[in-house]
Amino acid sequence: MNENSPMSRPVSDAASDDRALPYAVMPLDVRGRVVRLGPALDDLLRNHAYPPEVSRAVGEAAALTVLLGTALKFDGRFQLQTRTDGVIDLLVVDFDAPDRIRAFARFDADKLAAARADNAATPAGLLGRGHLAFTIDRGPSTQRYQGVVVLDGQGLEAAAHQYFLQSEQIPTLVRLAVGEIVGAQESHWRAGGLIVQFLPDSPERRRMPDLDPGDAPEGAAQPEPMSEDDAWLEAKALAGSVEDVELVDPDLSSERLLYRLFNERGVTVYEPQVVRHACRCSxxxxxxxxxxxxxxxxxxxxxxxxxxxxxxxxxxxxxxxxxxxxxxx
CATH class of the missing domain: 3.90.1280.10 (HSP33 redox switch-like)
Known part of the structure; x- marks a missing residue:
């Protein structure tokens, strides 16, 4: 791990929660962030007393929102919102740059009981079918940007991949994990996320395969198969090896996690961004x-x-x- 760059910092073995840690793997032309949420997520969930399954879904959404929101280079707002026919019919997470997060979910208790009986009470199962919207708001004097992805039971991780494929055209891998540490007196929630993006200088190297044409008319020209860049294939394989337990392990620092994934290529880490739970209401x-x-x-x-x-x-x-x-x- 590179500790000599003027933009990097000393490697830490101490696990730190409620932080987004930017990093880069220069030989592979990739950049990204690691997010670990602990007390901030606990505070966020404690206000609502959600059932565990709903808390898990909110934790995933919070981790994804922080992963994407901490990329903002201005004081604005990033919002994740789902509207679906699922157990959780509305889920909203706000990230106010540079560091504030808040969230709430609306769910149907009867539908949740039925999902439990069918062993379908996973975050993806609870969201069901509908849409996921990412909104960037730079302030009252500017126009908002919104990207919308169809949710069809695939969950937030897969939906994020679909968003970057169709809206941003940046080769991207996202991993999300949520864990509950059950104690004698109370439980504590943790969430983790990893994003890695392929950002070479050459736009041609960033090209992604065309979207599936769906039910194209018979005889219509089909897109030519396109091979992915070798560096991106390697980065995806390395980042994709991360396990859920590593993303939420309270004893594993983000720096050491990145070292496990990218030590053969060398990884540079930058100043972390602290995240806190705070509501803007007054x-x-x-x-x-x-x-x-x-x-x-x-x-x-x-x-x-x-x-x-x-x-x-x-x-x-x-x-x-x-x-x-x-x-x-």
Whole structure:
């Protein structure tokens, strides 16, 4: 592992959670990040008391969101959102650059019980069929970018590969893992992720196979088979050998994990990005949101005690307002 580059840092044997560690394998023209989530994921999940299967799916989505969101080079927002017919019909993860993450999931308890009975309560099984959207928001004065991928039971890892194939045209491998450490008093959740991308100087070397034409008319020209670059094939094979337990092992540092994968080629690591669970909601922002409703809509929100209460779906914080506080100005 290269420790001499002016952009790199000393190798650490100490495992550190809630960090995204950028790295590069120069001989193979690949770059990427390793993400390890611990206390931040625990905090995120603790607000909701999800069933374990739902927590596992949210953990995967959080790891993927941090993998992609920490690539932002500006103070903006990266959002992952799924809408499906599955047990989890809505899943949202927000990453506010440079370091804040929050999430929530909406699920059907009856469907979850049925999925358990059918041994189908995996993250992919719970998401079902629908779509996955990645949204990049640079701020109010700029246009948002959104990429959409069809979910057809393939799970987030495969959906991420499909996204990079059809939207970014960057050869990419993503690995995700979630684990629960069960203690005598309480359990702790961990999530890990690895992304590796092929970024050679030559655009021709980055070319990817065309998408499957699907039900093309008979006699239509078929795309020519295209061989992948040898360096990318090697990088995929090395990165693809990572095991789930390695991605969530609390005693294995991200640096040592990368050394296991790429030591034959040499890997350079850079300054890690700290990640924390934090919600952007505030009393003022919610009051402004309430003022945007019509007087009749605000009247309909008044409870029997004469107050208007709002609970944030992300962090679970409940805020109570006098109706006069949120009258439109």
């Amino acid at each position: 009393r003022d922002s919610i009051a402004n949101m309430l003022r945007s409703f019509t007087p009749q809509e605000r009247h309909d929100m008044i409870a029997d005690d004469g107050m208007i209460s709002v609970t944030c779906e992300f962090c679970g914080t409940r805020r109570v307002f006098e109706p006069a506080e949120v009258e439109a100005e």
